[in-house]
Amino acid sequence: MSGLRDRTAIAGVGYTPFSKDSGVSTLTLAARAILAALDDAGLTVDDVDALATHRVGDSTPPWVVAPALGVPEVRWYLDQFGGGSVSHSVVAQAAMAVAAGVAETVVCYRAINARSEFRMGGTGRGPAPLFDVQYQAPYGYFAPPQQFAMSARAHMNAYGTTHEQLGAIAVGQRANAVKNARALKRDPITMDDYLASRWIAEPLRLLDCCLETDGACAVVVTSRERARDLRQPPVLVSGAAWGGGDSFFSGAGSVPSGTDLTVTEAARIAPRLYAMAGVGPGDIDVAELYDCFTYSVVVQLEDYGFCAKGEGGPYAASGALALDGELPVNTHGGFLSEGYVHGINHIAEAVAQLRGTAGDRQVPGAEVALSTAQPGYVLAGTSALILRSDR
Amino acid sequence: MMIPPEPDRDSAPWWEAVRRHELTVQRCGGCGALRFPARAVCNRCRSLEYEWTPVAGTGRVYSWIVNHQVFLRPMKELVPFPVLLVRLDEGEDLLMYGGLAGGDAAGLRDGLPVEAVFEDAPDGAGATIVNWRPRAAAP
Ligand SMILES: [Zn+2]
Numbered sequence: 001m002s003g004l005r006d007r008t009a010i011a012g013v014g015y016t017p018f019s020k021d022s023g024v025s026t027l028t029l030a031a032r033a034i035l036a037a038l039d040d041a042g043l044t045v046d047d048v049d050a051l052a053t054h055r056v057g058d059s060t061p062p063w064v065v066a067p068a069l070g071v072p073e074v075r076w077y078l079d080q081f082g083g084g085s086v087s088h089s090v091v092a093q094a095a096m097a098v099a100a101g102v103a104e105t106v107v108c109y110r111a112i113n114a115r116s117e118f119r120m121g122g123t124g125r126g127p128a129p130l131f132d133v134q135y136q137a138p139y140g141y142f143a144p145p146q147q148f149a150m151s152a153r154a155h156m157n158a159y160g161t162t163h164e165q166l167g168a169i170a171v172g173q174r175a176n177a178v179k180n181a182r183a184l185k186r187d188p189i190t191m192d193d194y195l196a197s198r199w200i201a202e203p204l205r206l207l208d209c210c211l212e213t214d215g216a217c218a219v220v221v222t223s224r225e226r227a228r229d230l231r232q233p234p235v236l237v238s239g240a241a242w243g244g245g246d247s248f249f250s251g252a253g254s255v256p257s258g259t260d261l262t263v264t265e266a267a268r269i270a271p272r273l274y275a276m277a278g279v280g281p282g283d284i285d286v287a288e289l290y291d292c293f294t295y296s297v298v299v300q301l302e303d304y305g306f307c308a309k310g311e312g313g314p315y316a317a318s319g320a321l322a323l324d325g326e327l328p329v330n331t332h333g334g335f336l337s338e339g340y341v342h343g344i345n346h347i348a349e350a351v352a353q354l355r356g357t358a359g360d361r362q363v364p365g366a367e368v369a370l371s372t373a374q375p376g377y378v379l380a381g382t383s384a385l386i387l388r389s390d391r
Numbered sequence: 392m393m394i395p396p397e398p399d400r401d402s403a404p405w406w407e408a409v410r411r412h413e414l415t416v417q418r419c420g421g422c423g424a425l426r427f428p429a430r431a432v433c434n435r436c437r438s439l440e441y442e443w444t445p446v447a448g449t450g451r452v453y454s455w456i457v458n459h460q461v462f463l464r465p466m467k468e469l470v471p472f473p474v475l476l477v478r479l480d481e482g483e484d485l486l487m488y489g490g491l492a493g494g495d496a497a498g499l500r501d502g503l504p505v506e507a508v509f510e511d512a513p514d515g516a517g518a519t520i521v522n523w524r525p526r527a528a529a530p
Binding site: 131132133134135136137138139140141142143145146149150151153154157158198199200201202203259261 | 394395396397398399402406428453454455456457458459460462463466469471472474476478483484486487488489490501518520522
């Protein structure tokens with residue numbers, strides 16, 4: 001089951017600055033991030049033959065970005081519908097396209113004005129017309145913080161997970177962001193600050209929530225052989241997995257999650273993800289875990305096999321997730337403190353760690369990284385990558 | 392009610408029953424399994440045959456939130472308000488959402504017995520929703 005293992009590589013990474021009001025279009029953000037990623041790789045737009053993104057009606061699609069940049073010929077593109085849960089499948093599908101010989105150089109990007117234009121969960125904008133919304137929205141329930149709060153409460157009920165354990169994640173990731181010049185939030189916070197922050201949807205507070213961010217990020221995917229001839233040390237796509245999620249459908253999938261809110265789709269994709277890369281949880285040197293909320297880190301620590309089910313809270317509070325801990329997590333500060341580009345900035349940070357260029361927040365000797373998408377709640381799937389340095 | 396229900400073609404009979412203050416689920420014509428939310432096919436035996444059948448309207452609280460953030464303007468008058476996720480007594484995997492009817496959010500706990508209470512929207516809006524009221528546990 002080695003599948004895509006080590007056949008493709010991430011050869012370049014680019015960012016725009018992160019802000020609360022970019023003042024520009026998502027097309028402009030995409031172009032800036034893509035040009036930066038190509039420059040990082042030592043490539044130009046003339047080398048690009050494919051583009052890939054995901055969006056929820058909030059960004060500029062590949063067939064607009066490509067002619068705007070003057071891409072000579074688009075041989076493949078992906079305009080994936082979906083939010084954070086599909087973020088890592090965009091890079092995985094780009095790797096598939098390269099491995100299949102359909103494309104040679106794919107730029108994957110995500111460009112959002114998630115604070116100044118399209119806020120997730122509303123600013124007067126109605127909820128997306130999805131199947132499950134009709135059973136929830138009449139009760140004022142449709143926003144992501146509410147949905148994750150519901151899961152977090154179920155986890156507290158089942159396993160005794162505490163507010164302080166969630167707070168340890170917020171405080172710890174902020175400490176990492178202090179060492180990241182790109183981070184939106186660089187002022188250290190304490191547990192008292194966390195516990196004093198206002199409720200958004202109990203049991204989640206403001207400091208449990210990621211930062212609504214304007215910004216873009218792009219990565220360049222090409223073959224391992226080609227990447228070896230480029231400017232940066234290649235970071236190999238060693239494993240990739242994605243899949244559909246369970247729901248509150250009675251009788252749904254049900255193994256392992258079904259209608260149990262304390263288990264996510266990550267538990268189902270993790271075995272085939274690790275199998276493709278030929279590694280296990282103990283081999284992961286650094287983990288960038290989708291942190292739309294602190295709780296999503298807790299449940300992924302369990303579902304990706306770093307601790308037993310129910311132990312995610314105590315594990316997070318043990319200090320294990322710090323830069324010098326057993327499993328450094330969200331080394332850039334994550335969406336909670338660096339900024340929220342809907343998944344791709346986790347991939348970009350994993351690349352920096354595996355290149356050894358993460359500066360003050362570098363995990364010494366990091367060779368294998370896990371980077372994950374939103375782990376799935378009602379009607380959502382998930383996706384994840386294992387990346388490794390080419391040495 | 393902040394957002395009126397928007398039934399789809401599968402769920403319309405469920406919402407019509409709620410409008411009559413009846414709580415129903417689907418019963419598979421192939422294997423007899425009860426299911427919710429509404430959909431045309433059984434995910435166990437794949438039968439397309441089904442009927443709508445009444446349930447008792449009792450269940451137990453599985454999880455809940457207390458919402459404080461004003462995500463939509465009409466919420467401003469209502470916050471903080473709880474939203475419950477309830478497992479029906481007819482089946483562990485029959486889950487329904489709803490507000491709290493009576494009682495205090497501070498009294499919510501895992502497994503709290505509740506019963507369905509139907510709330511009609513004022514002004515003949517033609518919509519009814521299902522909330523949940525704490526009840527004495529069955530013996
Ligand atoms: Zn059946």
